[in-house]
Amino acid sequence: EAKRSGRGTVRVFDASMDEGIRVRREIEAGLSQAIARDELSLAYQPIVARGSLDIVGFEALVRWSTPERGAISPAIFIPLAEESTLIHDLGDWILDHALAELQHWPGQYVSVNFSPIQFRRSHFVGHVMESVRRAGVEPQRVQIEITETAIFDDAEHAAQTLCELRKLGFRIALDDFGTGYSSLYNIRKFALDCLKIDRSFIDGMGRERESAAIVHSIIHLGRALGLGVIAEGVETESQAQALRVAGASHLQGYLFSKPVPATEARKLAELKFLTLPGEAQGAPIMA
Ligand code: C2E
Ligand code: MG
Numbered sequence: 044e045a046k047r048s049g050r051g052t053v054r055v056f057d058a059s060m061d062e063g064i065r066v067r068r069e070i071e072a073g074l075s076q077a078i079a080r081d082e083l084s085l086a087y088q089p090i091v092a093r094g095s096l097d098i099v100g101f102e103a104l105v106r107w108s109t110p111e112r113g114a115i116s117p118a119i120f121i122p123l124a125e126e127s128t129l130i131h132d133l134g135d136w137i138l139d140h141a142l143a144e145l146q147h148w149p150g151q152y153v154s155v156n157f158s159p160i161q162f163r164r165s166h167f168v169g170h171v172m173e174s175v176r177r178a179g180v181e182p183q184r185v186q187i188e189i190t191e192t193a194i195f196d197d198a199e200h201a202a203q204t205l206c207e208l209r210k211l212g213f214r215i216a217l218d219d220f221g222t223g224y225s226s227l228y229n230i231r232k233f234a235l236d237c238l239k240i241d242r243s244f245i246d247g248m249g250r251e252r253e254s255a256a257i258v259h260s261i262i263h264l265g266r267a268l269g270l271g272v273i274a275e276g277v278e279t280e281s282q283a284q285a286l287r288v289a290g291a292s293h294l295q296g297y298l299f300s301k302p303v304p305a306t307e308a309r310k311l312a313e314l315k316f317l318t319l320p321g322e323a324q325g326a327p328i329m330a
């Protein structure tokens with residue numbers, strides 16, 4: 044009797060594992076055809092100057108929507124793509140589309156996320172440069188977002204790659220800063236333009252002293268090293284105000300704008316700065 048229920052339990056467990064694997068395979072198969080089926084798009088989220096709310100750039104964020112499953116989060120499919128060579132085709136598609144969109148904005152930069160796997164690929168710099176040349180855009184208008192994982196596994200190679208990119212004029216942002224395994228000692232070796240404070244810290248700011256302390260330390264560190272500091276995931280005016288006081292140079296988050304479709308981003312880009320609800324038109328708040 045005990046044995047039977049034991050086996051039954053095992054069978055149920057197996058079935059749910061099978062289901063998980065089946066879903067995963069289905070997503071992987073779908074993803075490999077997503078480009079051809081025209082199921083991918085990019086959303087753009089404004090990055091604004093702390094006081095003027097001038098839109099200095101937009102972060103490109105990939106979106107995938109299928110007729111069968113609806114929208115699938117990049118937090119799900121990017122890691123799957125990273126487990127195969129798919130990430131390279133996907134990454135190329137993302138970069139090419141982000142660069143093409145740039146031509147419709149008066150002067151802002153586009154901030155593109157790169158997987159550590161793309162970044163560590165041989166000839167990464169040449170590959171990116173080729174896309175940029177083909178698109179006819181200035182590297183100065185392209186910000187490369189990488190995470191700590193991308194640079195701390197092989198710090199020497201990463202330092203070299205970043206240095207080459209920076210010499211070519213690209214901007215470099217260290218994304219999700221504070222969540223990886225970076226050694227602060229190493230940070231100074233990398234040619235960076237800015238740190239992006241992970242939104243988990245911004246989220247905790249109003250509730251926990253620890254998060255607020257970490258946010259202040261990152262801003263302090265960034266400024267001391269001469270880097271810009273972008274706070275991501277800013278959702279409330281009180282967070283924005285606290286970040287201004289702490290000295291963050293740029294803000295990004297739902298308070299200002301969610302990631303929007305390309306057509307919407309073009310309109311925002313033309314306006315050049317954001318106005319928050321409740322503020323007089325054309326009168327951006329000052330820090
Ligand atoms: P990330 O690069 O750190 O992007 C920030 C994420 O926070 C985005 O989620 C964005 O929509 C979300 N976000 C922005 N403001 C707020 C806010 O105020 N509140 C909240 N709750 N969320 C906010 P998304 O688009 O789902 O992307 C998740 C992650 O997937 C990204 O984190 C990035 O790691 C990855 N990803 C997205 N697009 C790409 C891409 O084109 N290439 C690569 N390699 N990775 C990407
Ligand atoms: Mg990012």
Ligand code: MG
Pocket residue numbers: 218219239241242275
């Ligand atoms: Mg981030």
Ligand code: MG
Pocket residue numbers: 219
């Ligand atoms: Mg992230």
